[in-house]
Amino acid sequence: MKYFIVFFFVLYSTFALSLAAPKSSDIITVAVSPSLPPYVFSEDDTGLQLQILKSAFKDQGITNLDIVYMSNKRAGQSLEQMKVDIAMNYAGLTTSAIYPSQSLLAYQNVAISLRKNNFKINTVYDLLGKSVVAFQNATEFLPPPFKALTTKLSAYEEVVYQAAQVDHLMKEWVDVVVLEKRVFLYYLQQYKESHPIKPITVHPIFPEAPRPAYFNSKVLQEIFDMGLAHIIENGQYSKIMAFDGSDYAQVVEPSSIK
Numbered sequence: 001m002k003y004f005i006v007f008f009f010v011l012y013s014t015f016a017l018s019l020a021a022p023k024s025s026d027i028i029t030v031a032v033s034p035s036l037p038p039y040v041f042s043e044d045d046t047g048l049q050l051q052i053l054k055s056a057f058k059d060q061g062i063t064n065l066d067i068v069y070m071s072n073k074r075a076g077q078s079l080e081q082m083k084v085d086i087a088m089n090y091a092g093l094t095t096s097a098i099y100p101s102q103s104l105l106a107y108q109n110v111a112i113s114l115r116k117n118n119f120k121i122n123t124v125y126d127l128l129g130k131s132v133v134a135f136q137n138a139t140e141f142l143p144p145p146f147k148a149l150t151t152k153l154s155a156y157e158e159v160v161y162q163a164a165q166v167d168h169l170m171k172e173w174v175d176v177v178v179l180e181k182r183v184f185l186y187y188l189q190q191y192k193e194s195h196p197i198k199p200i201t202v203h204p205i206f207p208e209a210p211r212p213a214y215f216n217s218k219v220l221q222e223i224f225d226m227g228l229a230h231i232i233e234n235g236q237y238s239k240i241m242a243f244d245g246s247d248y249a250q251v252v253e254p255s256s257i258k
Contacts, residue, residue, distance in 0.1 A: 028057075028220070029066045030213075031075035031084040035161050037186045039105075040088070042069050049088055051240045052104045053213060056227035059236075071160060072137050082216050090214040091140035099221040102228055103210035105241070108181045109142060111203040114169065121176070121203040124149065130175040131155035133165050138178060142206055146178075163187045170197055 030053065032040050040047040045067045054065065070078065072089045079087040079098065090098070111127065113119045120126060124145050131154045138158055139147035150156045155174075159165060165177040166187045177184070181202065191197060215221035231237045 027064050027066050028062065028086065029068060029084040030086045030088065031068055031070055031078050032088045033072055033075070034069035035163075036183060038182055039180075048240060049104055049211070052228070052231075052237065053086075053088070053224075055231050055236055055240065056224055059227035059230050060223050062223070062227075072141075079214055079216055085216060085220060087214045089141075089211070091137055097216060099215045099218050100212040101215065101221050102225050103212050104228070106208040106210050108204065108208050109178065109206040110181045110184070111176050111178050111205050112169065112184055113176050113201050113203065114172065115199040115201045117175065119176070119201065119203075121201075121205060124205050126203075126205070127176060128152055129154055132176045132178055133157050133159060133168050133174045134178040135162055135165070135180070135183075136160045141209070142178070146206075163190065166191045167195075169200075170195065176203075 032042075032050065034040075034042045036047070036049075038047055039049040041050075050067065054063075057063065057065065068084065072091065075084070075087040076090045076092045078084045079090060080092065090100075092098070111121050111132075113121065119130070124143070128149060129152075132150075134142075134156070136158050139150060157174075162179055162183055165174075165179055166184065168174045169177045170191065181204075188197065188200075213221075213224065215224070228237075
């Protein structure tokens with residue numbers, strides 16, 4: 001009898017999932033930051049995160065995605081208000097109505113200074129007394145000590161468009177910039193095409209940050225996770241992450257930047 005009950009439960013769960021699953025004609029709205037290369041390129045809806053998202057859904061037969069660009073703050077609000085189905089970056093508290101997926105990839109947020117300054121920045125507290133420009137909503141995404149000490153910095157600012165962080169650092173308008181390492185290196189490669197650059201030091205003072213996508217549908221999140229697991233297993237995920245510079249800026253080690 002117990003085997004029949006288990007079989008019935010599995011059958012019922014599969015049936016319920018199929019009823020709640022989106023149809024191929026349904027439009028799924030995804031809120032994404034407009035300026036986050038090489039993770040997101042708004043010009044053609046590509047980049048590492050978007051390619052992983054699309055590939056995982058395509059594996060499950062879902063291709064009708066509507067990518068909308070907005071700030072991380074607005075994306076979080078839109079997800080909570082159910083104006084979008086998915087937010088790629090969400091700094092709010094996950095509740096019973098918000099469902100994080102498995103991590104698409106991990107960000108490595110870092111502090112970056114000019115080598116000439118010879119700053120010793122081994123922990124977040126070594127930023128004290130320095131001027132810092134961080135990415136938008138950094139105080140919500142980074143570990144709590146960072147938010148607490150921003151009031152003790154000589155100056156603190158957050159920017160939406162992160163190319164400005166490279167410019168500010170190279171022009172010595174700021175002591176330190178705080179952002180994701182691949183994002184910085186992408187913009188640095190762009191910057192050096194028309195500007196001289198100065199040697200930098202990368203200070204890995206923050207832990208790696210797994211990056212799930214956030215859903216307001218448990219069913220949709222589970223479908224995505226199945227697709228993500230499958231593209232990892234079949235090697236498609238590795239191909240996306242092994243970009244060579246033809247579609248995304250080539251990532252180079254900081255020590256090789258002159």
